[in-house]
Amino acid sequence: MTPAATQWLERFIEQLQIEKRSSPHTVTSYRHDLLKLTAYCEEHNIQDWQDIQPALIRGYIAARHRQGMGSKSLQRELSSIRGFFKFLLKLQVASINPAQAIRAPKQDRKLPKLLDVDQVSGLLDANTVSALEIRDQAMFELFYSCGLRLSELTDLNINDLDLSDRTLIVRSGKGNKTRVLPIGSKAVKSVNSWLMLRPQYNAGDETALFISNRGKRISTRNVHQRLQNWCQTKGVAEHVHPHMLRHSFASHLLESSQDLRAVQELLGHANISTTQIYTHLNFQHLADVYDQTHPRAKKRTE
Structure with a gap:
C-alpha cells in the first residue's frame, strides 16, 4: 500500500482512540484486522483503498476461512473493514464500502446433547x-x-x-x-x-x-x-x-x-x-x- 494509504489507516486508529474513546482491546483488534487486510491487498498488488472492490473482500474472507478462521472471527474482521471504509467514505477518500454486502460463512450449528x-x-x-x-x-x-x-x-x-x-x-x-x-x-x-x-x-x-x-x-x-x-x-x-x-x-x-x-x-x-x-x-x-x-x-x- 502507498504511504498515503497507510496514513489513512493510522488516522482511523487515532479516531478510535481519541474521538470514539474505544477500549485498548477494541483498538488493537481493529489494527490487527486491518493490517491483515493490508497484507492481502499488497499480495494482490492493490496500492490504494479506493481500488478495493467487493470481489477482493470476498476473496479475502474466503482465504481467511480456508486458514481456519471461524465464523465469529470473520464477522469481527468484516465489521472492522466496514467501520474503516465508513470512515473513508465520510472523508471522501473512498467511493464505496466494498465490505458492506459481504457476509461471513455461517457457523456450523452445534447439535444439542440429549439423553436416550x-x-x-x-x-x-x-x-x-x-x-x-x-x-x-x-x-x-x-x-x-x-x-x-x-x-x-x-x-x-x-x-x-x-x-x-x-x-x-x-x-x-x-x-x-x-x-x-x-x-x-x-x-x-x-x-x-x-x-x-x-x-x-x-x-x-x-x-x-x-x-x-x-x-x-x-x-x-x-x-x-x-x-x-x-x-x-x-x-x-x-x-x-x-x-x-x-x-x-x-x-x-x-x-x-x-x-x-x-x-x-x-x-x-x-x-x-x-x-x-x-x-x-x-x-x-x-x-x-x-x-x-x-x-x-x-x-x-x-
Missing part, C-alpha cells in the same frame, strides 16, 4: 428418600413431560396447573408468549406427591409451584445444582443439565410423531427453523443405528 429414552427413565425413575427429592423428581418430570425452559419451570405458580385436566399454562414464555401444554401421567403423579408435602415448606403466601427449603420460589441456579446432585446420588453417569431434558423431550417426541409443527408449538419456538435442529438429531441417531447394524455398513477387520 432409557437414560431418561433411569434418571426419573430413581427412588426418592426425602421431601426435597420428591420435589426434585416432580421438577425433572415436568421438564421432560412438557419440554419446559428452565425459567419457565421456576416461574410456574400453583394456579398455572390443572392436574385434573392434565394441563399447565406457561405465562412467561420466550417473547412473553403464553402457551398451554399437556402433562404426562407420571409427571402428574410426581407433582401431586410434591403438593402434599409443599405446605410444610410454605411459611407465607408464596404462590410458586416449586419452592426451596426456605419457602421461597426456587431459583434457576438452585434447580441446576439440584439436578447435578440428583445425578451424583442416583448414580447417573451422564453430565446432565436442565436443558438436556427439554432437548430430549423434543427429539423423542419428533422421532415418534414426525410432526414438526406440533413440536414447534409445544416448545414455544417462534420460527420452525429453530425446531428443525431436532430433525438433524434424529437423522444422526438413524445414521448411528445404520452404521452399527447394517451388514454392509460395518467396517471389516482383517
Whole structure:
C-alpha cells in the first residue's frame, strides 16, 4: 500500500482512540484486522483503498476461512473493514464500502446433547428418600413431560396447573408468549406427591409451584445444582443439565410423531427453523443405528 494509504489507516486508529474513546482491546483488534487486510491487498498488488472492490473482500474472507478462521472471527474482521471504509467514505477518500454486502460463512450449528429414552427413565425413575427429592423428581418430570425452559419451570405458580385436566399454562414464555401444554401421567403423579408435602415448606403466601427449603420460589441456579446432585446420588453417569431434558423431550417426541409443527408449538419456538435442529438429531441417531447394524455398513477387520 502507498504511504498515503497507510496514513489513512493510522488516522482511523487515532479516531478510535481519541474521538470514539474505544477500549485498548477494541483498538488493537481493529489494527490487527486491518493490517491483515493490508497484507492481502499488497499480495494482490492493490496500492490504494479506493481500488478495493467487493470481489477482493470476498476473496479475502474466503482465504481467511480456508486458514481456519471461524465464523465469529470473520464477522469481527468484516465489521472492522466496514467501520474503516465508513470512515473513508465520510472523508471522501473512498467511493464505496466494498465490505458492506459481504457476509461471513455461517457457523456450523452445534447439535444439542440429549439423553436416550432409557437414560431418561433411569434418571426419573430413581427412588426418592426425602421431601426435597420428591420435589426434585416432580421438577425433572415436568421438564421432560412438557419440554419446559428452565425459567419457565421456576416461574410456574400453583394456579398455572390443572392436574385434573392434565394441563399447565406457561405465562412467561420466550417473547412473553403464553402457551398451554399437556402433562404426562407420571409427571402428574410426581407433582401431586410434591403438593402434599409443599405446605410444610410454605411459611407465607408464596404462590410458586416449586419452592426451596426456605419457602421461597426456587431459583434457576438452585434447580441446576439440584439436578447435578440428583445425578451424583442416583448414580447417573451422564453430565446432565436442565436443558438436556427439554432437548430430549423434543427429539423423542419428533422421532415418534414426525410432526414438526406440533413440536414447534409445544416448545414455544417462534420460527420452525429453530425446531428443525431436532430433525438433524434424529437423522444422526438413524445414521448411528445404520452404521452399527447394517451388514454392509460395518467396517471389516482383517
